[in-house]
Amino acid sequence: MLEQDHGVDTATHQQPLNHESKGQDTVVVDNELEHGRRIYRPTRWQSNLTILSCYIANFSDGFQNSLANPTNVIFKQLLGTSGYPSEMQTRISNALLIGAILGVVALGYISDMTSRRAGLLFTSGLVTIATLMSALALQVHPTYNMLWYFVVVRGICGFGVGGEYPPSAAAGIEESDDFKRRYRGPIFVSFTTLMATSAAPIQMIVYLVCLKASNNNLPVTFHAIYSIATILPAIILVLRFFMTDSTLFHYSNFKRQKKPPRLYWLLAKRYWRRLFTTSLAFFLYDFINFPNSIMSSTIISSLVQDHNIQTTAIWQVILAALPVPGVLVGAWLTNVIGRRNTGLVGFAGYVVLGFIIGGTFPKLSQHMGAFVVLYGLLQAFGHLGPGATIGLISTESFPTALRGMGYSVATAFGRTGAAVGTQCFTPLQEAAGKSATFYLAGGVAILGMIVYWFLPESGELNLEEEDRALEEYLAQRGFGMERKA
Secondary structure, three states: OOOOOHHHOHHHHOOOOOOOOOHHHOOOOOOOEEOOEEOOOOOHHHHHHHHHHHHHHHHHHHHHHHOHHHHHHHHHHHHHHHHOOHHHHHHHHHHHHHHHHHHHHHHHHHHHHOOHHHHHHHHHHHHHHHHHHHHOHHHOOOHHHHHHHHHHHHHHHHHHHHHHHHHHHHHHHHHHHHOOHHHHHHHHHHHHHHHHHHHHHHHHHHHHHHHHHOOOOHHHHHHHHHHHHHHHHHHHHHHHOOOOOOHHHHHOOOOOOOOOHHHHHHHHHHHHHHHHHHHHHHHHHHHHHHHHHHHHHHHHHHHOOOOOHHHHHHHHHHHHHOHHHHHHHHHHHHHHOOHHHHHHHHHHHHHHHHHHHHHHHHHHOOOHHHHHHHHHHHHHHHHHOHHHHHHHHHHHOOOHHHHHHHHHHHHHHHHHHHHHHHHHHHHHHHHHOHHHHHHHHHHHHHHHHHHHHOOOOHHHOOHHHHHHHHHHHHHOOOOOOOOOO
């Protein structure tokens, strides 16, 4: 596992030494014992466990999100077009999104006001229960009731998946900063975007194996993939019983702060520009990325001549795997050219490829291999740029005490963009053809480039200095942050 870089913890040593040891929750390092008291710092094992749980949790969330593709194919095969109309398909896709929006907002606030650990335990438990309930959907009759039952349980699951993002992102970036500060960007991208993106092809491989093993028995396949999806959050739940909050959060939080309306006004007044630009960038990216990812199964299924479900799944695996190298390049570029420029490069690629695919779609659709490669490159540029950096910028741009809330608002706008995009793309495809969706994606990506230009270069920010600046700002206005005794 990663080794902590104690050389960058100068800000931690500057904190008041008024925090009592709590057994295994803290460890004493050089010069950290004064007047019989110890500085709080999670043990190396606890820090590694926090980051490990972030890796697995984001993989699990990516697995959950990518379940929409095989679910759409299975339901359409089992129920037919009349039994599974496009409006119900959109409703099921949006259930996870709407639940995620509510979960993001709620847990962003809770994780800042109570504990990162408490929020993560709650979301892991909720995802486990809701996914298990989803696995039982085919036992509900008649079909109409089954579909609405599935909408409800996927919405509950979405609340847990969305609620995972703020405390996980905040805890992960804070622990990453405790290691080597200059690598916190690549580390963050690796346990967020890389894990979520890698989960998609792995989930499709699991789906394909289940199809093969069951001899194309769709009910058995459905139960299998959702049962596997239940195991992942259950493992995470166990791991999170042993984690603890980060050093940064321990010393800088609002848990004991009186919170009259004026406090929120002061915070909004100081950080509104960062909040507005990150939220708008998140909205635009998810507006084009999420529906494009969900619609890939429908588009590929329509292009496979014999509509063979295994052939469709194989092409989906290839398509889902192509964005992964883009994330790796994006993680590397965050330190080379900066977070903002990496996002601009990704959006620029989305513009070019979006218009190319849209303009050549009638002929391109006749050559499945070429279409999948170009479609995969489109997704790769999206994951290389805004996919790798928007979450990172949204997390680094806010001080520790309101990192969960700042990230949650930006992510909520992103998930809102995903829901709006899903509602727009399907009717647009039916009314104007599949090529129109790629033109729309390219046009929105141009807007994304404009917004990205105004984002802060968050890689230059020192998280401890941001915390001290917030404390000074509030103290000058009569709100001294109360520290844990």
